Amino acid sequence: MDFDDTPEEAAFRAEARAWLEANAPRPGAPDAWAGMEGAPAGSDAFDEFVERCKQWQRTLSDGGWACLTWPKEYGGQGLTSAHNMIFNQEVGQFGVTLGVLIPGLGFVGPTIIAHGSDEQKARYLPPLVRADEVWCQLFSEPGAGSDLANLRTKAERDGDEFVVTGQKVWNSFAHVADYGILLARTNPDVPKHKGITFFLVDMRSPGIEIRPIRQINGAAKFNEVFLDEVRIPAGNVLGEVDGGWAVTHTTLMYERGQIGATRDRKLAQRMIDAARAGGTLDDPVVRQAIARAHTREQILRYFSLKLQTAIRQGKRPGAEASLMKLLVGNHLRDSAVDGMMVAGLDAVAGGEGPIGGDQWKDLLLWQYEVRFGGGTEEIQRNTIGESVLGLPREERVDKDLAFRDVKQSG
Ligand SMILES: Cc1cc2nc3c(=O)[nH]c(=O)nc-3n(C[C@H](O)[C@H](O)[C@H](O)COP(=O)(O)OP(=O)(O)OC[C@H]3O[C@@H](n4cnc5c(N)ncnc54)[C@H](O)[C@@H]3O)c2cc1C
Incomplete structure (x- = not known):
């Protein structure tokens, strides 16, 4: 290092x-x-x-x-x-x-x-x-999140265009986007990973309807996006027709790295400030919470230095990005819970005063975004299990079946 x-x-x-x-x-x-x-x-x-x-x-x-x-x-x-x-x-x-x-x-x-x-x-x-x-990502569907290759939005060739019909969900910022990257199935007669095409789509195309989803914290960042016979020029295919899965890998790798990137939120220091303002800095339980947050921050710091060394040496982080994303998610979750405890009633009923309770309430609601977005924690653990620990690969019963023969729920 x-x-x-x-x-x-x-x-x-x-x-x-x-x-x-x-x-x-x-x-x-x-x-x-x-x-x-x-x-x-x-x-x-x-x-x-x-x-x-x-x-x-x-x-x-x-x-x-x-x-x-x-x-x-x-x-x-x-x-x-x-x-x-x-x-x-x-x-x-x-x-x-x-x-x-x-x-x-x-x-x-x-x-x-x-x-x-x-x-x-x-x-x-x-x-x-x-x-x-502004761009958005139109990947996830009601039946295709962790198992993204199960997507059912279809694109059929019609001369120089593709005609796309289906539904996407959880699309961050789609309501303010000019363009989207879109995955659609162009060939249902081959196994699921092999019949997907990656499109660049103008979000103002006729047939696109965007419905914001209201979140528990009041924000409306996500959307459902419905596509009804949307026409996309064939020139807007990125990569090869039916070869979209390789392109998707690139997107997901950059997305995961992005979400896992450490941003030093100085949560231990913020806990110290809250405890000082609330007069609980001598409380041993509070001190232990602060020590835990500080310890996690140091672990993250050293792990990110290790990643940086690899990047400097021209290596591309693989499963390390999954590990980083898990560590960041755990840190945010545990700090949110401990921060709520340190801020006490202020986190529930006060908020904007010197104890700063609102920030812990916001963190508690927001940390889920980091933990689910870009692949859930279970999926990151599967990646680590398979590619770092060498555990047996997860059973993939539909791997060699034509997509149209795969049983679908709903
Ligand atoms: C903040 C945020 C932003 C997002 N932005 C976008 C966006 O812009 N565009 C977009 O297309 N999508 C976006 N998403 C969607 C995101 O990619 C999906 O939520 C995610 O991939 C999980 O899919 P799902 O919600 O369908 O859950 P599911 O895949 O249905 O999973 C449900 C539960 O089952 C578990 N699970 C599933 N499969 C396995 C398995 N094989 N082994 C063990 N456990 C498993 C999961 O971990 C999870 O706990 C966003 C999500 C979040 C939270």
Whole structure:
């Protein structure tokens, strides 16, 4: 494990930090996510949140700090993953988020770079860099989440177009998206992983209906998306027809890495602040909760240093991304529960005073997003069991059956 920057990395870090200090809102500025949680889609607060995300991306782009690893010809900076990691560590200390742009910048762009034609890259990457187009992911369906390849949305060829009909669900930010990445079945006569095609779809196409889903914390970030004979030009297939599963792998790998990335939320320190404000800093039970949070933060710090060393050496994290996602999820869950205990009644009935109870209540509701999104914890454990521990692979009875012969529930 390598704890130190090389001289070149240290210089890059100093340059990034100086630029951020001059251009990004200060740490401790009003929460960059304000307006997202609790604000209904279409409200002024939500619109302001969307605009704030776009504005920050444009600031990055103007300053030469957007999409660091993307090719220069498409608006990126042509730098390495190590540079990207350093910049992300620095930007994490400031009060900014890319919010609604995260699907586009975090995994749509990298997937187009890996699998797109030159025309597709030239058409779709520069508007992503400039935050001119928002993207969403249309993968999950009511019967296809963990078992994504079970998807039933179908796409049939009609001349130069595909006609797509089906239903998607849990589609983050689809209600504000200009484009979506969409998986649909183009061949039901082959096993399920082999008949799927990956499309780029204009969200304003006739036949698309978007219905927001209201969450328990008041936000309406997710949607159901219904597709009724939506026509997609054949030129909008990413990769090969029926070859969408390989493309999907790329998307999911980037998405998982994105969700598992450690953001130092300083939860142990926040617990100390709450306990001090509430006069419970001497309580041994509270002190143990703080010590547990601190211990988890140190484990995460060392694990992320291990990942960073691998990235610096040009290795791609595989099952380590699953492990990181699990560790982050456990930390958020346990800290939310302990934070509620430390904040006590303030977390239930007070909230905005010095104890800051609201933040623990919000964390308690929000941590599920991290634990389910991008593949649930059980699925991450399956990956770790199979590819790290060498346990027997899960039984896959439908692996060699034509999709149309697989028994479906409902
Ligand atoms: C914050 C968030 C954002 C999301 N954004 C998007 C988005 O933008 N676009 C999109 O398409 N989808 C999105 N999703 C959906 C997400 O990908 C799915 O929720 C996830 O893959 C799980 O699928 P499911 O909800 O259908 O649960 P299911 O697959 O039905 O799973 C139900 C339960 O069974 C368990 N389970 C299932 N299979 C196994 C197995 N083989 N072994 C052990 N346990 C198993 C699961 O772990 C889970 O606990 C998002 C979800 C969240 C939480």
